[in-house]
Amino acid sequence: MQLEQMYQEIILDHYRSPHRAGLREPFDAESYQINPTCGDEVTLRVKLDEAGEKVEDVSYETLGCSISQASTSVLTDLVVGQSVAESMRVLAAFQQMAQGRGTVEPDEEVLGDGVAFAGVAKYPARVKCALLGWMAFKDAVVRVSEGKETA
Amino acid sequence: MTTVSAPHGAGLSRIDTTRLRADFPILSRTVRGGRRLVYLDSGATAQRPRQVLDAERLFLEQHNSAVHRGAHQLAEEATDAYESARARIAAFVGADPGELVFTKNATEGINLVAYAMGNSSVRTGLGPETERFAVGPGDEIVITELEHHANLVPWQELCRRTGAILRWYPVTDEGRIDLDALVLTDRTRVVAFAHQSNVLGSIAPVAELVRRARAVGAFVVLDACQSVPHMPVHLTSLDVDFAVFSGHKMLGPSGVGVLYGKADLLEAMPPFLTGGSMIELVRMESSTYAPPPQRFEAGVPMTSQAVGLAAAVDYLTEIGMERVHAHELDLTGAALDGLRDIPGVRIIGPDSLDERGGAVAFVVDGVHAHDVGQVLDDRGIAVRVGHHCAWPLHRRFGVAATVRASFHVYNTGDEVAALVEGVQAAREFFGVA
Numbered sequence: 194m195q196l197e198q199m200y201q202e203i204i205l206d207h208y209r210s211p212h213r214a215g216l217r218e219p220f221d222a223e224s225y226q227i228n229p230t231c232g233d234e235v236t237l238r239v240k241l242d243e244a245g246e247k248v249e250d251v252s253y254e255t256l257g258c259s260i261s262q263a264s265t266s267v268l269t270d271l272v273v274g275q276s277v278a279e280s281m282r283v284l285a286a287f288q289q290m291a292q293g294r295g296t297v298e299p300d301e302e303v304l305g306d307g308v309a310f311a312g313v314a315k316y317p318a319r320v321k322c323a324l325l326g327w328m329a330f331k332d333a334v335v336r337v338s339e340g341k342e343t344a
Numbered sequence: 345m346t347t348v349s350a351p352h353g354a355g356l357s358r359i360d361t362t363r364l365r366a367d368f369p370i371l372s373r374t375v376r377g378g379r380r381l382v383y384l385d386s387g388a389t390a391q392r393p394r395q396v397l398d399a400e401r402l403f404l405e406q407h408n409s410a411v412h413r414g415a416h417q418l419a420e421e422a423t424d425a426y427e428s429a430r431a432r433i434a435a436f437v438g439a440d441p442g443e444l445v446f447t448k449n450a451t452e453g454i455n456l457v458a459y460a461m462g463n464s465s466v467r468t469g470l471g472p473e474t475e476r477f478a479v480g481p482g483d484e485i486v487i488t489e490l491e492h493h494a495n496l497v498p499w500q501e502l503c504r505r506t507g508a509i510l511r512w513y514p515v516t517d518e519g520r521i522d523l524d525a526l527v528l529t530d531r532t533r534v535v536a537f538a539h540q541s542n543v544l545g546s547i548a549p550v551a552e553l554v555r556r557a558r559a560v561g562a563f564v565v566l567d568a569c570q571s572v573p574h575m576p577v578h579l580t581s582l583d584v585d586f587a588v589f590s591g592h593k594m595l596g597p598s599g600v601g602v603l604y605g606k607a608d609l610l611e612a613m614p615p616f617l618t619g620g621s622m623i624e625l626v627r628m629e630s631s632t633y634a635p636p637p638q639r640f641e642a643g644v645p646m647t648s649q650a651v652g653l654a655a656a657v658d659y660l661t662e663i664g665m666e667r668v669h670a671h672e673l674d675l676t677g678a679a680l681d682g683l684r685d686i687p688g689v690r691i692i693g694p695d696s697l698d699e700r701g702g703a704v705a706f707v708v709d710g711v712h713a714h715d716v717g718q719v720l721d722d723r724g725i726a727v728r729v730g731h732h733c734a735w736p737l738h739r740r741f742g743v744a745a746t747v748r749a750s751f752h753v754y755n756t757g758d759e760v761a762a763l764v765e766g767v768q769a770a771r772e773f774f775g776v777a
């Protein structure tokens with residue numbers, strides 16, 4: 194059965210008990226992303242440290258399927274506490290895997306629970322679901338740095 | 345065109361689906377590792393019988409040429425095939441051939457009307473006959489909250505260009521147009537609505553909406569994409585001013601749609617797309633335009649698609665649209681009965697067969713539509729998930745996405761049973777059962 198390949202237990206666990214869910218104060222930037230093909234939404238906030246070099250908190254609200262919710266939950270596990278540069282490396286690796294049509298062998302050292310989404314990559318229609326929260330994170334981080342520049 | 349079986353047994357709704365399905369090669373393929381395909385997404389696009397594919401191939405192998413140009417034999421044959429297609433499709437929807445314009449799809453048909461009205465609103469260089477299509481600041485375009493984006497966004501754009509105001513009938517909890525919630529005024533210039541909702545399946549009260557539009561002198565634009573493929577539709581009797589439908593939802597090819605317009609309106613309406621073959625006389629300074637329908641068919645048109653659509657119309661006519669509708673209502677009834685009994689399933693749209701067609705949208709408590717769709721897909725069942733290009737309607741019902749099963753003449757009771765079973769399985773898989 195192919196269903197279990199896609200919905201690995203890790204994904205279902207994150208879906209049922211998402212990590213760091215909800216929107217929190219304080220935050221440096223917020224991003225709202227939608228998937229226009231299905232109407233799914235995520236609002237995600239990022240808080241960096243004083244120097245703007247380390248991810249201190251990521252909080253979010255999602256209205257979407259199990260894949261987009263679980264993926265956003267996994268994202269917070271992988272990037273909170275990391276340097277901004279490292280979080281962008283993780284993001285790139287996740288994106289590469291998700292868009293790889295199942296041909297990219299994910300590195301568990303980098304992606305942790307994120308490797309569970311390798312099965313999703315075989316379903317092109319669901320790749321956007323898996324990336325929704327990640328795109329919000331990327332956008333929010335860009336907004337923080339832009340905000341710092343103009344401040 | 346003889347492979348459609350005669351009615352077996354009594355009753356209008358009895359269609360011999362076993363024999364009929366043999367006409368649709370795609371229905372016998374398997375998906376996702378050997379699962380039998382259960383295709384319940386005809387509301388998005390319907391499958392095509394061999395008769396349609398053969399008609400396209402025959403045209404291309406024997407008669408292909410650019411229509412309405414050239415004097416050689418193939419040009420004659422291609423033009424005859426194209427105009428014969430127009431005549432057969434017109435007869436199918438109760439219209440005169442001259443009232444039918446071929447477009448790329450139904451979306452283009454609605455845009456054609458909206459842009460013709462926009463062009464009429466810029467009162468420079470067009471004849472006085474076009475003034476009746478002009479809209480301006482303070483005029484109203486009225487639609488409904490259940491419209492497909494194709495019957496919403498073009499009107500938003502017309503309003504933006506002209507200063508007209510977009511208003512809409514809201515939708516009731518049952519999924520009907522709430523006629524009491526909006527009053528048309530003498531500023532209402534257009535009333536545009538879907539004959540049958542592509543999400544809810546509800547059928548609009550066309551006669552009443554036409555009566556109200558007439559009372560204030562507004563044009564009626566009917567989105568017939570979900571009605572013409574599934575039930576008898578006689579556009580002249582409905583007395584609408586314009587209507588659109590698309591080929592690929594009615595067992596025909598993609599890349600062809602139809603705009604219907606009353607003869608006197610098309611006669612007076614300025615063009616949307618301009619260029620070759622829509623002209624009467626061209627000089628360097630200016631041009632005059634051909635009578636309808638050619639005025640609205642600029643460039644070399646889609647031809648094998650029009651021929652294929654006429655073949656689809658012949659195919660449907662042979663079955664009989666009353667029987668098609670009755671068959672789909674049988675399936676809809678079975679789907680409603682089966683889904684209603686599953687705990688946590690909420691039907692979005694009428695929960696009865698009254699004034700309804702064969703689209704059934706629903707949500708499952710605790711399981712997102714995408715995830716329901718994925719479980720169904722894993723079982724070979726193709727449904728649509730998302731907002732089905734009716735985002736405001738989904739917002740109105742407080743949901744981001746629904747699962748939609750939609751039927752056509754080739755679907756069976758067994759397939760409906762598979763759907764119901766699959767929804768149960770989705771609840772179990774996600775632990776909400």
